[in-house]
Amino acid sequence: MTQQLGQLSLLVKDYDEAIDYYTQVLDFELLEDSTLTETKRWVRVAPPGSTCHLLLAKAANKTQEKQIGFQAGGRVFLFLYTDDFWRDYEKYTARGVEFIRKPAEESYGTVSVFKDLYGNLWDLIEKKKSKPSE
Numbered sequence: 001m002t003q004q005l006g007q008l009s010l011l012v013k014d015y016d017e018a019i020d021y022y023t024q025v026l027d028f029e030l031l032e033d034s035t036l037t038e039t040k041r042w043v044r045v046a047p048p049g050s051t052c053h054l055l056l057a058k059a060a061n062k063t064q065e066k067q068i069g070f071q072a073g074g075r076v077f078l079f080l081y082t083d084d085f086w087r088d089y090e091k092y093t094a095r096g097v098e099f100i101r102k103p104a105e106e107s108y109g110t111v112s113v114f115k116d117l118y119g120n121l122w123d124l125i126e127k128k129k130s131k132p133s134e
Helices: 015-025 061-067 086-093
Strands: 005-013 029-033 041-046 053-058 076-081 104-106 111-117 120-128
Touching: 005 015, 015 029, 015 041, 015 053, 041 120, 086 111
Parallel strands: 005 053, 076 120
Antiparallel strands: 029 041, 041 053, 104 111, 111 120
16 A cells, blocks of 8 residues: 655645745745635645645634644644755745754754744754665
């Protein structure tokens, strides 16, 4: 059996500000923006080439609004893999992204933690390249 995650729902305050942030700051692609009702849209974004997408879901009530930026209880929620950590770290820093942990070399690769526009915590990770078998 083969399975994969297709998309994750991410609570947001406003569709347009979230689209701007993910597409203009993090360079994600806007995959879909369809109006469903007067207050609800189907908005999907993803990093270029990714098979897993974020569904930007506007909070519909006070209970959901309280969870914006806190969907993982204050822990790192999302993991963004990159093929060039320093390129993206420097680009995001120049665009005002707040990194809350300094870059570090770990056993699995280079990593740093940043906050998105709502305070969700993300790991930016460049995985270590595996050595070819001899």
